Amino acid sequence: MAFSLLIWAFFIFITGACVGSFINVCVFRLNSERSVFWPGSHCASCFKPIAWFDNIPILSYLFLWGKCRKCKSSFSSRYMLIEIFSGLMFVSVFLLDVIWNVPKYGIVESQAYQIGVGLIPGNVWLTFISHAILLSFLLTASLTDLDKMEIPLGVTITGTLFGLVFSTFQAWPFPDDIQSTNQLLLLAKDWPVSPQVPQGSMTWPLWYPVFDWLDSRPYLHGFLASLAGIGAGTFLLRAIRFTYGVGRGIEGMGLGDADLMMMVGAFWGWQLVFVAFFLAVIPAFFFGILQLFSKGEQAFPFGPSLAISSVATFYCWKFLASYFQPIFFEFQVLLILAAFSAFSLLLISFIFRLLNNLRSNQVGG
DSSP states (O other), rough: OOHHHHHHHHHHHHHHHHHHHHHHHHHHHHTTTSSSSSSSOOOOTTTTTOGGGGOOOTTHHHHTTTTTTTTOOOOTTTTHHHHHHHHHHHHHIIIIIIOTTTTOOOHHHHHHHHHHTOOHHHHHHHHHHHHHHHHHHHHHHHHHHHHHHHOOHHHHHHHHHHHHHHHTTOOOOTTTTTHHHHHHHGGGGOSSOOSSSOSSSSSSSSSOOOGGGGTTTTHHHHHHHHHHHHHHHHHHHHHHHHHHHHHHHOOOOHHHHHHHHHHHHHHHHHHHHHHHHTTTTHHHHHHHHHHHHHHHOOOOOOOOHHHHHHHHHHHHHHHHHHHHHHHHHHHHHHHHHHHHHHHHHHHHHHHHHHHHHHHHHHHOO
């Protein structure tokens, strides 16, 4: 890696650590239902303000041995660990998007030499920033969910608005030059087999074939694709929650999970929401095992699993696309799958309800 790219990575890590420091404030205060902006940083024990030189991410914690300068009360090491994790998260996004070009952006491929010497185009920076912002919101939502089994609506609504703006101005297949985007949208109408058209903020277009009235309106395409992702995220999980509740008689999923996927859909489109939700059972399985051994049979937060699955699905999309492409652009297939999934979920949840009632009767008898 060129020295200039190492310099970029260093500054990106610092930026990510600073964002992690703000995430710490958000998680702590949102869990206490307090403003994240007022009052300023202060010690939770003595309530004295923390000076700026004692509020430098990572370094201040190490220099002060994790203690308040005034009252000497200890701060949790979690604060520093989240700052480190956030910095590494930002660097990882930089590597995946810009250096290794995992999403296969056309502009990154065409300007690989300039990027290799540290001259990174503005469109690529915009994409990196949008992904870093989304992951920051996902980290905040996951931490609050782990702490309180609740995802604050303020986090997901704010993230959704950011996603709507970024997706509009990164109209699919942005981040290629916007002058060529209209032509790429036209080429997408002849895209029946392999998704070779350069993608952008969205993994796929709003619909295939691209609607005629969107041929010359790339920004409108991005805006509508984001709205479709918002709708898919919020209504899919709410429909599953309602169906499970009808069959099981109890709530099976919090509304915060639906809001989290609404935010993901705003950034990455409706197709990824569907795939990420069903793949979330994989990290959820491991979280469930850890929960079982650490706390016994208790409900565990599903938000972190959805966040991990969403990010993994996006960066693995090129490998998954060929399997899901025949499904996502056929209305009849989508309707049949939706009806089958709803019926199966209702039947399974109803069976669980009967078995639970049977066991309760046996115990009571």
